[in-house]
Amino acid sequence: MNTEKINFLQTYLSLYINHSEVLPEMQKPNSNIVVLDVRNAPAQIKQDQIKGSVAIPAKDLADHIDELYHEKTYVVYDWTAGTTLGKAALLVLLTNGFKAFELSCALDGWKGMHLPVESIA
Template identity: 70%
Template sequence: MQTNKIDFLKTYLSLYIDHTTVLAGMQEPDSAYVILDVRNAPAAIKKDQIKGAIAIPAKDLSQHLSALDQSKTYVVYDWTAGTTLGKVALLTLLSAGFNAFELSCALEGWKGMHLPIETL
């Protein structure tokens, strides 16, 4: 039984990437990371996003896959880690063969750590 729990947790945690890794990668020339803001809300409601993120709502992501670079690693985020849009977007990307993760701290955690954001 413990082995099943451990295997499940390893799989679950492999879906996420932490802010430290993303920040370090973003600072490299020709970064491998592309951050996607997958919140399904207009800019007037969002008000801000992670600096350099590309806004593609989770509900529209499947229609934009052909415009994405398969050689990049996509990091998706939603409002909080407990919401499902990031997971829906991650499933869409992984199912289409992309290398992708969900940001472990979501936007709420990113802003809480005072990491770079930009106003919309």
């Protein structure tokens, strides 16, 4: 029984990437990481985003899949880690053969650690 639980947790955790891995890579010129803001809300509701992220709502991601590059690693985020938009976007990316992760801290955690954000409103 524990083996099944361990395997499940290993798989689950492999879907996430930590801010401490993402931020230094984002700051490099020609970074291999692209951070996607997949929140399904207009800019006036969102107000801010992770600095340098690209906004593609989860509901529209499949329609924009041809605009993405397979040699990049995509990191998606939603409002909080408990919401499902990041997971839905991650499923679209992985199903289409992209290397992708969900940001483990989501936007709430990112902002809570005072990491770089930018205004979009």
